Amino acid sequence: MKKGKKYSDSMKLIDRTKLYDPEEAVALVKQTAKAKFDETVEISVRLGVDPRHADQQVRGAVVLPNGTGKKVTVLAICKGDKANEATEAGAEYVGAEDMIAKIQGGWFDFDVVVATPDMMGMVGRLGRVLGPKGLMPNPKSGTVSMDIAKAVRDIKAGKVEYRVDKTAIIHCPVGKASFEEAKLTENLRALMEAIIKAKPAAAKGTYIRSAVLSSTMGPGIKLNSLKF
Numbered sequence: 001m002k003k004g005k006k007y008s009d010s011m012k013l014i015d016r017t018k019l020y021d022p023e024e025a026v027a028l029v030k031q032t033a034k035a036k037f038d039e040t041v042e043i044s045v046r047l048g049v050d051p052r053h054a055d056q057q058v059r060g061a062v063v064l065p066n067g068t069g070k071k072v073t074v075l076a077i078c079k080g081d082k083a084n085e086a087t088e089a090g091a092e093y094v095g096a097e098d099m100i101a102k103i104q105g106g107w108f109d110f111d112v113v114v115a116t117p118d119m120m121g122m123v124g125r126l127g128r129v130l131g132p133k134g135l136m137p138n139p140k141s142g143t144v145s146m147d148i149a150k151a152v153r154d155i156k157a158g159k160v161e162y163r164v165d166k167t168a169i170i171h172c173p174v175g176k177a178s179f180e181e182a183k184l185t186e187n188l189r190a191l192m193e194a195i196i197k198a199k200p201a202a203a204k205g206t207y208i209r210s211a212v213l214s215s216t217m218g219p220g221i222k223l224n225s226l227k228f
Helices: 005-012 022-032 080-089 097-104 117-130 148-157 181-197
Strands: 040-047 059-063 074-077 093-095 112-115 159-163 169-176 208-215
Touching: 022 181, 022 208, 040 181, 059 148, 059 181, 074 080, 074 097, 074 117, 074 148, 080 093, 080 148, 093 097, 097 117, 112 117, 112 148, 148 159, 159 169, 159 181, 169 181, 181 208
Parallel strands: 074 093, 074 112
Antiparallel strands: 040 169, 040 208, 059 159
């Protein structure tokens, strides 16, 4: 596959044999983000786990100190006082049976779903449609909670969910290329610390095998994971 000129120019800035410290990698990723739009900066972390085993699943969520730079539309599935709390906290859509019926009818104008535990019996019916899109509320990621207002506020503040895929890799955004270097670095460190803390007891050998930082259209920059 032929790469464009901007990509080729960006590649010249990177030493493929080098593992970069977080601050160096962030400075480089900003230089290599040459698209006309504000590119998302993402990290891909290869872990020394076997995701086929339940005791080696790595999953969780962390609020990035400087947010993601992305506007997130939240749907809160709850009733009564909890519905009022969710609305006050900034959820764009709030409801119960009505929202479930809308989703069953093919409506997906939201980025994240949060729910109170008492609603999960009904939300469970949507597993087949929400699951494949990664939208199913989950207590581990803080999207099933009695404190629905906090769940909404955390998401609005820049909470990201990370989970290991079938190939033992976590892909996760850490901000936008327009962010200041210090803010991107702070976000990157917060995410990496959360992933390291989430190391399963059953994982043997080297846990962080490799970590690569890149912008949406830019090349990958290898990180020195020992610096986290």
